[in-house]
Amino acid sequence: MKNRVARKSLGFALASLVVAASASPAIAQENVLNLYSSRHYQTDEQLYSNFTKQTGIKINRIESEDNPLLERLRNEGKNSPADVILMVDAARLWRAQIDGLFQPVKSKVLDARIPANLRGKDDGKGAEWYGFSTRGRVIVYNKANVNPEDVSTYESLADPKNKGKVCTRSGSHPYMLSMIGSMIERNGEAETEKWARGVVGNFARPPRGGDTDQIKGVASGECGVAVTNTYYYVRLLRSNKPEDKELISKVGFVWPNQKTSGAHLNISGGGVAKNAPHRDAAVKFLEYLASDEAQSYFANGNNEWPVVKSAVAANPALESLGKFKAENVSIATIGKNQIAAQKILDRVGYK
Structure with a gap:
């Protein structure tokens, strides 16, 4: 670089x-x-x-x-x-x-x-x-050992039934800060902190790597479920490499929160x-x-x-990802909430 x-x-x-x-x-x-x-x-x-x-x-x-x-x-x-x-x-x-x-x-x-x-x-x-x-922040899961109904919302990542299954990149990465900023806007700081604490309790491993690493972790079985930006997932879908085709065949895809707030979108x-x-x-x-x-x-x-x-x-x-419901939250507001998001992550030990 x-x-x-x-x-x-x-x-x-x-x-x-x-x-x-x-x-x-x-x-x-x-x-x-x-x-x-x-x-x-x-x-x-x-x-x-x-x-x-x-x-x-x-x-x-x-x-x-x-x-x-x-x-x-x-x-x-x-x-x-x-x-x-x-x-x-x-x-x-x-x-x-x-x-x-x-x-x-x-x-x-x-x-x-x-x-x-x-x-x-x-x-x-x-x-x-x-x-x-725009790019969506979506949920991917291991087809062999996770029921998609158990990971259909962002909130479900904090559910005790997903203990030992959740993988994410660092909570301090802007992609995660923005997603958590949107949750603050929708659910308030107290509920978002409760959620973040639950996610930490459900980690399969400490947060690390980029979004492609999260997808690979799900495919290998190290993780049961993870969050990723859509363009990383689609990049693998479009790949002609045999190893990428095998990887993506083991991973399912969920548009989160389709019955409630809608999926989180971010921008370039x-x-x-x-x-x-x-x-x-x-x-x-x-x-x-x-x-x-x-x-x-x-x-x-x-x-x-x-x-x-x-x-x-x-x-x-x-x-091929299909039509989906997107959240109705101002992108500018999501950015503004990143300071509160980082404070929440620090309090709950979300590295």
């Missing part, structure tokens, strides 16, 4: 020097976009190259994990060359917003295409960030950086991400759901 970031940083610096030396300010403003992204999916390469083909705007890209990226932006301050910041979770977007790293954007295109509950704070000057794709999104030197290009890029073409690519390239209804998701594996 460090070598990749260093290479991209060098490329960024060289590209900036070329622009500065060979272009007037007006041309630089129009033809360059400096993108800071915690999305590190190879499938996004085509997404970015299509934007350049359509607009002639070259993208200089810095990719890193979310915490180092946010720290870099804070350290750069007013001198930051960042134009657009992309993050992959409501908790991360909220953190960037609280740190003052975004600026509001007024765009008729974005307001018309991005649902209001998938936008950041708007004090009348425009939203500070927008969600461009972004906004214009606070001190963006190429603001016009930045807004144009966000509007491009809301286009039908880009929205369809989120679905077909990285197995995420488009947020724009008119976009076509020609992804049979994603479609």
